Amino acid sequence: MKYNKSSIPQLKVVALIPARYDSQRFPGKLLKDLAGQTVILRTYRAAINSGLFDTVYVITDSRLIYDEIIQNGGQVFVSTKKHETGTDRIAEFAKDIEADIIINIQGDEPFIHQKSLQNLIHVFKDDVEKKIDLASLMIQIQHKADFLNPNNVKVVVDNDNFALYFSRAPIPYSRDKVFETAYKHIGVYAFRKPALERIAQMPQTDLEQIEKLENLRFLQNGLHIKMVETYQMNFGIDTEEDLQKAILYLKNKMKENE
Numbered sequence: 001m002k003y004n005k006s007s008i009p010q011l012k013v014v015a016l017i018p019a020r021y022d023s024q025r026f027p028g029k030l031l032k033d034l035a036g037q038t039v040i041l042r043t044y045r046a047a048i049n050s051g052l053f054d055t056v057y058v059i060t061d062s063r064l065i066y067d068e069i070i071q072n073g074g075q076v077f078v079s080t081k082k083h084e085t086g087t088d089r090i091a092e093f094a095k096d097i098e099a100d101i102i103i104n105i106q107g108d109e110p111f112i113h114q115k116s117l118q119n120l121i122h123v124f125k126d127d128v129e130k131k132i133d134l135a136s137l138m139i140q141i142q143h144k145a146d147f148l149n150p151n152n153v154k155v156v157v158d159n160d161n162f163a164l165y166f167s168r169a170p171i172p173y174s175r176d177k178v179f180e181t182a183y184k185h186i187g188v189y190a191f192r193k194p195a196l197e198r199i200a201q202m203p204q205t206d207l208e209q210i211e212k213l214e215n216l217r218f219l220q221n222g223l224h225i226k227m228v229e230t231y232q233m234n235f236g237i238d239t240e241e242d243l244q245k246a247i248l249y250l251k252n253k254m255k256e257n258e
Contacts, residue, residue: 015103017059017104035251038068050114051114059076092200094197113234132225137188139232153213154185
């Protein structure tokens, strides 16, 4: 099922997929075979097939990834600068893209959840005063082990679901040692174009460098981040084990559709 872009009036929405070849944990993962297609090509086609975007581009520093997208009829930009984060990579091209909203989709997440992305885009629809600079996703943490895991980034929000702080530490901290409701941040961002252009000019901040979280740079520079709750966890590919799980998932899905 495709969602109708026309239900989001007067907004041109573009998806940018940062695609770095060198990965510390799983080098070259974006060009690994995922049930007949590379990971990056599946991600690109999933974004196209969602029906949510006016156009989709891959942003890469790799000639191999560039060739993969071009040879399959896709659109791709080559980054000429070295960037610390995916947001910095897509920000390099923000000024040259005609768009109201630019969504950063991770290149290693080929299983796009359409409803979550649709909800992310829709928060800008009623934001007449343009108080929202960017929006992102969060999901409730169900298990204490996930809460304590520093690989899971936690977010604390205000009463209007604007982000107050992100951390790898277990926040909010419970003095009573009781596991309370907490939220995990899912790293999909929707930017107003002017906000992304501002980010392109921002140096890394001390909090960003300490926690290794780029969203802290956004907060420290006064950007307003609207958090949107989702109930669907994205399936990212960070390791060889993740890739094997993804292959099995796709094979089972194909069998169901036979």
